[in-house]
Amino acid sequence: MQKIFLECRECKTTYSADFKYVCESCFGPLDVKYDTSFTKNLFENRNVDTYWKYFELLPIVDKSNIVDIGSGLTPLIKATNLGAELGLNNLYIKNDSVNTTFSFKDRPAGVAVSKAKEFNLSTVGCASTGNLASATAAHAAKGRLKCLIFAPKNIEQPKITQAISYGAEYIAIDGTYDDSNRIAAQIGDQHKIGVVNINLRSYYTEGSKTLAFEVADQLGWDVPDHLVIPVGSGAMLNSICKGFEELENISLLKDTSNIHIAAAQPYGCAPIVNAFKNKTNTIKPIEYPDTIAKSLAIGDPGDGRYVIKRLSQYHGYAEDCNNNEIIDSIILLAKTEGIFTEPAGGVSIAVLRKMVENKMIDKNDQTICFITGNGLKSPDSLFDIIPKPKIAQPNIEKILSIMR
Numbered sequence: 001m002q003k004i005f006l007e008c009r010e011c012k013t014t015y016s017a018d019f020k021y022v023c024e025s026c027f028g029p030l031d032v033k034y035d036t037s038f039t040k041n042l043f044e045n046r047n048v049d050t051y052w053k054y055f056e057l058l059p060i061v062d063k064s065n066i067v068d069i070g071s072g073l074t075p076l077i078k079a080t081n082l083g084a085e086l087g088l089n090n091l092y093i094k095n096d097s098v099n100t101t102f103s104f105k106d107r108p109a110g111v112a113v114s115k116a117k118e119f120n121l122s123t124v125g126c127a128s129t130g131n132l133a134s135a136t137a138a139h140a141a142k143g144r145l146k147c148l149i150f151a152p153k154n155i156e157q158p159k160i161t162q163a164i165s166y167g168a169e170y171i172a173i174d175g176t177y178d179d180s181n182r183i184a185a186q187i188g189d190q191h192k193i194g195v196v197n198i199n200l201r202s203y204y205t206e207g208s209k210t211l212a213f214e215v216a217d218q219l220g221w222d223v224p225d226h227l228v229i230p231v232g233s234g235a236m237l238n239s240i241c242k243g244f245e246e247l248e249n250i251s252l253l254k255d256t257s258n259i260h261i262a263a264a265q266p267y268g269c270a271p272i273v274n275a276f277k278n279k280t281n282t283i284k285p286i287e288y289p290d291t292i293a294k295s296l297a298i299g300d301p302g303d304g305r306y307v308i309k310r311l312s313q314y315h316g317y318a319e320d321c322n323n324n325e326i327i328d329s330i331i332l333l334a335k336t337e338g339i340f341t342e343p344a345g346g347v348s349i350a351v352l353r354k355m356v357e358n359k360m361i362d363k364n365d366q367t368i369c370f371i372t373g374n375g376l377k378s379p380d381s382l383f384d385i386i387p388k389p390k391i392a393q394p395n396i397e398k399i400l401s402i403m404r
Contacts, residue, residue: 003035051210065118067143071106076218081336102374108207109135112196127184130159137168212243225365234303261314264351266291276318293343321350340375
């Protein structure tokens with residue numbers, strides 16, 4: 001059996017790994033800690049093709065409670081074409097758009113739903129900007145749990161359709177993500193519902209750190225120079241940093257302190273970037289987010305100030321990009337590497353381009369850019385930009401006459 005416990009991120013008070021997420025002493029967030037040791041051979045010799053390959057560093061005690069829909073171990077692609085376009089020799093794309101529900105949210109949702117099952121909960125739910133809705137609903141269906149989704153009414157229709165198809169009860173909130181989050185928290189607490197990104201958040205965030213495990217594993221247990229990470233709530237960035245720290249603590253990696261972390265946000269909802277540029281730890285919420293990157297439209301990021309701390313710890317940088325830059329970057333990634341991303345991924349690429357232009361990355365630095373969601377989840381952003389298909393009669397001469 002794994003030995004795991006919870007520790008307050010602020011005052012370091014420890015608790016047993018129960019169904020709780022807030023410190024009773026200071027109301028700080030609780031993180032999962034592990035009392036275990038092993039060698040990397042344990043992972044290298046394990047024939048598991050999902051992120052559950054790293055079970056010993058995930059917070060499930062009994063493997064029978066794992067709800068697995070086949071996500072993780074996504075490709076780390078050497079982006080030679082995009083790299084040549086940008087002048088980078090060692091650029092890699094961590095492509096989580098190919099997960100089972102087509103976003104990185106399969107990782108935290110899968111861990112949280114598995115923990116809900118371990119706690120014998122009958123219902124799970126989430127507050128979502130779209131991708132988490134699908135991931136939570138899919139895992140709930142596989143685990144035979146009821147599922148409630150709370151999300152802003154204006155998120156992309158494909159994401160709504162996807163979540164409902166798994167059998168979730170979908171409540172569209174006439175408001176922002178932060179309104180949805182508040183409602184989900186109240187209902188979860190009152191009715192003992194496992195809201196994956198609220199009252200199961202301590203376990204939920206552990207799923208995202210498997211991105212760090214996979215990147216390190218896929219690089220032959222090497223430490224990259226730069227990570228460019230799209231940021232909404234900030235939980236993924238903080239979890240990736242935690243993942244690299246844990247690998248160093250158990251001697252699977254050497255010194256990780258020289259990693260450079262970049263937080264990428266869309267203009268119109270960039271409270272963390274604003275705080276970074278103003279050199280403050282205080283995150284000023286964005287009341288009404290305005291961006292095509294709706295999956296990052298979290299105006300009051302729960303882990304915002306911890307992202308600022310991580311940027312200080314890891315030689316960090318934060319930058320935003322506007323809608324046109326996002327769209328241009330979506331198209332650039334698609335045309336160079338054959339990867340079609342939703343706007344959140346376009347944010348990563350756009351900020352990467354700015355970093356290169358500002359000479360913040362050496363051409364030989366090993367750089368990882370995270371693509372977190374599939375473009376088919378939000379095609380609307382490109383409808384008015386891309387060329388319209390040419391219509392022709394089924395006649396070779398006529399078709400040849402309009403071909404480029």
